[in-house]
Amino acid sequence: MALMITDECINCDVCEPECPNEAIFLGPEIYQIDPHKCTECVGHFDEPQCVQVCPVACIPLNPEHLESNETLWQKYRRLTAEAGKS
Template sequence: MALMITDDCINCDVCEPECPNDAISMGLEIYEIDPHKCTECVGHFEEPTCAVLCPVACIPLNPAWRESREELQAKYERLTAAKAGT
Protein backbone atom coordinates (compact mmCIF):
# COMPACT_ATOMS: atom_id res chain seq x y z
CA MET A 1 0.00 0.00 0.00
CA ALA A 2 1.02 3.55 -0.49
CA LEU A 3 0.42 6.08 2.24
CA MET A 4 -1.97 9.02 2.12
CA ILE A 5 -2.31 12.31 3.96
CA THR A 6 -5.68 13.04 5.53
CA ASP A 7 -7.50 16.35 5.98
CA ASP A 8 -6.04 16.50 9.50
CA CYS A 9 -2.78 17.74 7.93
CA ILE A 10 -1.60 21.03 9.47
CA ASN A 11 0.93 21.80 6.69
CA CYS A 12 3.82 21.71 9.13
CA ASP A 13 6.29 20.94 6.31
CA VAL A 14 7.93 18.06 8.20
CA CYS A 15 7.04 15.22 5.82
CA GLU A 16 7.96 16.55 2.40
CA PRO A 17 11.75 16.92 2.79
CA GLU A 18 11.98 13.54 4.53
CA CYS A 19 10.50 11.51 1.66
CA PRO A 20 13.34 9.66 -0.08
CA ASN A 21 11.22 9.11 -3.20
CA ASP A 22 9.99 12.70 -3.60
CA ALA A 23 6.44 11.34 -3.37
CA ILE A 24 5.14 14.17 -1.17
CA SER A 25 4.23 17.57 -2.54
CA MET A 26 1.94 20.44 -1.64
CA GLY A 27 -1.55 20.01 -3.02
CA LEU A 28 -4.22 22.69 -3.24
CA GLU A 29 -4.72 22.84 0.52
CA ILE A 30 -2.61 20.14 2.16
CA TYR A 31 0.32 17.92 1.32
CA GLU A 32 -0.38 14.94 -0.92
CA ILE A 33 1.40 11.64 -1.56
CA ASP A 34 1.83 10.33 -5.10
CA PRO A 35 1.05 6.60 -4.77
CA HIS A 36 3.13 5.89 -7.88
CA LYS A 37 6.22 7.05 -5.99
CA CYS A 38 5.40 5.99 -2.41
CA THR A 39 7.12 2.78 -1.31
CA GLU A 40 6.31 3.25 2.41
CA CYS A 41 10.09 3.78 2.62
CA VAL A 42 10.73 0.14 1.67
CA GLY A 43 14.30 0.05 0.42
CA HIS A 44 15.22 3.14 2.42
CA PHE A 45 14.08 2.80 6.04
CA GLU A 46 12.41 0.33 8.39
CA GLU A 47 9.34 2.56 8.80
CA PRO A 48 7.75 5.31 6.69
CA THR A 49 9.60 8.42 7.84
CA CYS A 50 6.74 10.77 7.03
CA ALA A 51 4.34 8.85 9.27
CA VAL A 52 6.89 8.57 12.07
CA LEU A 53 7.62 12.31 12.04
CA CYS A 54 4.06 13.58 11.53
CA PRO A 55 3.03 15.51 14.67
CA VAL A 56 -0.70 14.95 14.09
CA ALA A 57 -0.59 11.33 12.89
CA CYS A 58 -2.44 12.06 9.64
CA ILE A 59 -0.53 9.68 7.34
CA PRO A 60 -2.23 6.27 7.30
CA LEU A 61 -2.09 3.52 4.70
CA ASN A 62 -4.12 4.29 1.59
CA PRO A 63 -6.79 1.56 1.39
CA ALA A 64 -7.35 2.29 -2.31
CA TRP A 65 -3.72 1.48 -3.14
CA ARG A 66 -2.85 -2.06 -2.03
CA GLU A 67 0.66 -3.38 -2.63
CA SER A 68 2.65 -6.22 -1.11
CA ARG A 69 6.10 -5.72 0.36
CA GLU A 70 7.51 -7.36 -2.77
CA GLU A 71 5.63 -4.91 -4.99
CA LEU A 72 6.89 -1.99 -2.89
CA GLN A 73 10.45 -3.32 -3.20
CA ALA A 74 10.08 -3.60 -6.98
CA LYS A 75 8.73 -0.04 -7.13
CA TYR A 76 11.71 1.13 -5.04
CA GLU A 77 14.10 -0.58 -7.47
CA ARG A 78 12.39 1.03 -10.50
CA LEU A 79 12.45 4.48 -8.92
CA THR A 80 16.09 4.11 -7.87
CA ALA A 81 17.10 2.94 -11.36
CA ALA A 82 15.21 5.84 -12.96
CA LYS A 83 16.93 8.34 -10.63
CA ALA A 84 20.35 6.88 -11.42
CA GLY A 85 19.60 7.18 -15.14
CA THR A 86 19.02 10.92 -14.96
Protein backbone atom coordinates in the same frame (compact mmCIF):
# COMPACT_ATOMS: atom_id res chain seq x y z
CA MET B 1 0.57 0.03 0.04
CA ALA B 2 1.11 3.66 -0.55
CA LEU B 3 0.42 6.11 2.21
CA MET B 4 -1.92 9.08 2.07
CA ILE B 5 -2.28 12.35 3.94
CA THR B 6 -5.71 13.06 5.39
CA ASP B 7 -7.45 16.40 5.81
CA GLU B 8 -6.21 16.56 9.40
CA CYS B 9 -2.91 17.78 7.88
CA ILE B 10 -1.82 21.10 9.37
CA ASN B 11 0.71 21.88 6.58
CA CYS B 12 3.58 21.89 9.05
CA ASP B 13 6.07 21.03 6.28
CA VAL B 14 7.98 18.35 8.23
CA CYS B 15 7.01 15.33 6.10
CA GLU B 16 8.02 16.53 2.65
CA PRO B 17 11.81 16.72 3.15
CA GLU B 18 11.81 13.33 4.92
CA CYS B 19 10.54 11.41 1.89
CA PRO B 20 13.45 9.63 0.15
CA ASN B 21 11.35 9.15 -3.01
CA GLU B 22 10.16 12.76 -3.28
CA ALA B 23 6.58 11.44 -3.26
CA ILE B 24 5.23 14.18 -0.99
CA PHE B 25 4.18 17.51 -2.45
CA LEU B 26 2.02 20.46 -1.50
CA GLY B 27 -1.40 20.09 -3.09
CA PRO B 28 -4.05 22.79 -3.43
CA GLU B 29 -4.88 22.72 0.29
CA ILE B 30 -2.72 20.16 2.09
CA TYR B 31 0.28 17.96 1.41
CA GLN B 32 -0.33 14.92 -0.76
CA ILE B 33 1.52 11.70 -1.54
CA ASP B 34 2.03 10.41 -5.08
CA PRO B 35 1.11 6.70 -4.77
CA HIS B 36 3.31 5.89 -7.78
CA LYS B 37 6.39 7.10 -5.88
CA CYS B 38 5.52 6.03 -2.32
CA THR B 39 7.21 2.81 -1.18
CA GLU B 40 6.48 3.37 2.54
CA CYS B 41 10.27 3.90 2.69
CA VAL B 42 10.92 0.26 1.70
CA GLY B 43 14.50 0.12 0.50
CA HIS B 44 15.46 3.21 2.47
CA PHE B 45 14.26 2.86 6.09
CA ASP B 46 12.52 0.33 8.34
CA GLU B 47 9.59 2.68 8.97
CA PRO B 48 7.90 5.34 6.84
CA GLN B 49 9.72 8.54 7.73
CA CYS B 50 6.75 10.82 7.11
CA VAL B 51 4.69 8.86 9.63
CA GLN B 52 7.52 9.09 12.15
CA VAL B 53 7.71 12.89 11.99
CA CYS B 54 4.03 13.81 11.56
CA PRO B 55 2.88 15.67 14.68
CA VAL B 56 -0.84 15.04 14.06
CA ALA B 57 -0.75 11.40 12.89
CA CYS B 58 -2.57 12.09 9.62
CA ILE B 59 -0.68 9.65 7.36
CA PRO B 60 -2.43 6.26 7.17
CA LEU B 61 -2.23 3.56 4.52
CA ASN B 62 -4.10 4.43 1.35
CA PRO B 63 -6.83 1.79 0.89
CA GLU B 64 -6.99 2.60 -2.83
CA HIS B 65 -3.36 1.55 -3.32
CA LEU B 66 -2.90 -1.79 -1.58
CA GLU B 67 0.50 -3.29 -2.36
CA SER B 68 2.46 -6.25 -1.05
CA ASN B 69 5.94 -5.88 0.39
CA GLU B 70 7.33 -7.41 -2.81
CA THR B 71 5.45 -4.85 -4.92
CA LEU B 72 6.92 -2.06 -2.79
CA TRP B 73 10.41 -3.51 -3.37
CA GLN B 74 9.77 -3.63 -7.12
CA LYS B 75 8.64 -0.01 -7.05
CA TYR B 76 11.75 0.94 -5.04
CA ARG B 77 14.00 -0.78 -7.59
CA ARG B 78 12.20 0.94 -10.49
CA LEU B 79 12.44 4.37 -8.85
CA THR B 80 16.14 4.00 -8.02
CA ALA B 81 16.88 2.80 -11.58
CA GLU B 82 15.03 5.83 -13.00
CA ALA B 83 16.92 8.15 -10.65
CA GLY B 84 20.20 6.64 -11.80
CA LYS B 85 19.39 7.49 -15.42
CA SER B 86 18.81 11.18 -14.65
